[in-house]
Amino acid sequence: MTTKVEKSVEVDVPVRTAYNQWTQFEEFPDFMGGVESVTQRDDRTLHWVAAIAGVRREWDAEILEQVPDEKVAWAATSGATNAGAVHFIPNGPGQTLVTLHLEFEPEGLVEKAGDALNVVERQTEADLANFKSFIESRGAETGAWRGEVRAGSALGTPGVADTVPPGQDVVDVLTADHREVAGLIGEIWTTQDPGERRDLADTAIAELVRHAVAEEMYVYPAMRKHLADGDEAVEHDVEEHQQLEELMKQFEGVEGSDPRFNELLRKLDTVLADHISDEETKHFPQLRAALPESELVELAGKVESAKKLAPTRPHPAAPNHELFHKLVGPGVGMVDRLRDKLTGRTTS
Ligand SMILES: [Fe+2]
Ligand SMILES: [Fe+2]
Structure with a gap:
């Protein structure tokens, strides 16, 4: 035994x-x-x-x-x-x-x-x-081996951190995030069990906060710098992020069986769909046109690293589920706790 x-x-x-x-x-x-x-x-x-x-x-x-x-x-x-x-x-x-x-x-x-x-x-x-x-x-390590060993696979290349799949740029990474969150919201609509709905909502919120903070840290500054109407575009996007964050905060403590759950989910879904469409049809293509490929790829790495500063919410059955609870914990205040982890902001 x-x-x-x-x-x-x-x-x-x-x-x-x-x-x-x-x-x-x-x-x-x-x-x-x-x-x-x-x-x-x-x-x-x-x-x-x-x-x-x-x-x-x-x-x-x-x-x-x-x-x-x-x-x-x-x-x-x-x-x-x-x-x-x-x-x-x-x-x-x-x-x-x-x-x-x-x-x-x-x-x-x-x-x-x-x-x-x-x-x-x-x-x-x-x-x-x-x-x-x-x-x-x-205060510092005595050495490092940055190679990778994947379960059941051959050795990776030492020194290369493999967080962004090869050939992907920042637009690919952000678009994949959008699909993931939209997919989670779609899953909530088709799920009946209140506990499961709440779990899925927490996962969607955690993903969306990680995504939004990474955009604010790296993508919006690039838009300001490289797009013709960059400042205006960023101000519009930031306003929508604030709206999304406000909705997520109202949503974070609401039980899956509460009538407000569907109402808030619908609002979040609508604002998010609108925001995603703005980014994907206007800002992302403009960014791709304005930045050299190498910079777009570099930004993809920065976005992934920024997201890693807060844990994603794993499936309840996953082994690191407990860790997410210890570090962030769903429920009221989750959006703020996640943002604090991502930005290093400390709350008293
Ligand atoms: Fe955004
Ligand atoms: Fe986005």
């Missing part, structure tokens, strides 16, 4: 720093109690030697998945049965929630320690606290 442990810690460094440090496997003994050594054999294979509660264990582990600034997952391929994953969720520009999930076979530990779960839980907590003081006192 395997036992599972999940612990989180908030560290006061940007997500990139926290993630980069975690790619330096051979330095794990510096902050992980009980880990005697980790030897990196190649990009995907590690050899671990650890002693927990006096039980010495040795095993080979394979990296199953590694996505820069998001996660690392591994599993033992020999020796003691165990697997783990660490997830990184940015909590604004200078803070990261690090969550460690461990799964292990308690044989051996049980005889020695009696309560293996308790021992591993305490050890995991201590390791995360050590990681926090290690990285916060340094």
Whole structure:
């Protein structure tokens, strides 16, 4: 029987720093109690030697998945049965929630320690606290590997963060966001269950806030700079964003069974459709005509990075669903909390 442990810690460094440090496997003994050594054999294979509660264990582990600034997952391929994953969720520009999930076979530990779960839980907590003081006192990582390992796929290219699909520019990225939010709203209309409707509404709101803030940070300044009537266009768009935000705030705490739910959804749907049409038929084509391809692609990366400063709301069954609740939480105030995460704004 395997036992599972999940612990989180908030560290006061940007997500990139926290993630980069975690790619330096051979330095794990510096902050992980009980880990005697980790030897990196190649990009995907590690050899671990650890002693927990006096039980010495040795095993080979394979990296199953590694996505820069998001996660690392591994599993033992020999020796003691165990697997783990660490997830990184940015909590604004200078803070990261690090969550460690461990799964292990308690044989051996049980005889020695009696309560293996308790021992591993305490050890995991201590390791995360050590990681926090290690990285916060340094303020910078000791090294980085920015390559990618995708589940069931070959190795990615080291040094390349793969957030924007190749060949896509900022207009592709923003248009895909529009389709996603419009799709979610369409799904709400066809869903009967009030709880599910509320979940879908929270997902749509979270996506829309991330999208709007990214546009305001990077796309609107580019429109002001490059479009003939840029200032006017941006003022119009910003006004519509404010209208959308106002509607989302009215909408965020309303139950799926409340009669106001449909009324607010209809309003949001109408204003959003109008705004999307303005952007897609006027402003985006103008932007594409005015900016060189290389800049449009660069903007796509900036928009994706800006969106990553706040978590997306995953499906309720997804493993990081709880993390979203910890960091943002649906309900009244969600729009403001998301905006704070995205802009690094602090509310008192
Ligand atoms: Fe917009
Ligand atoms: Fe937009």
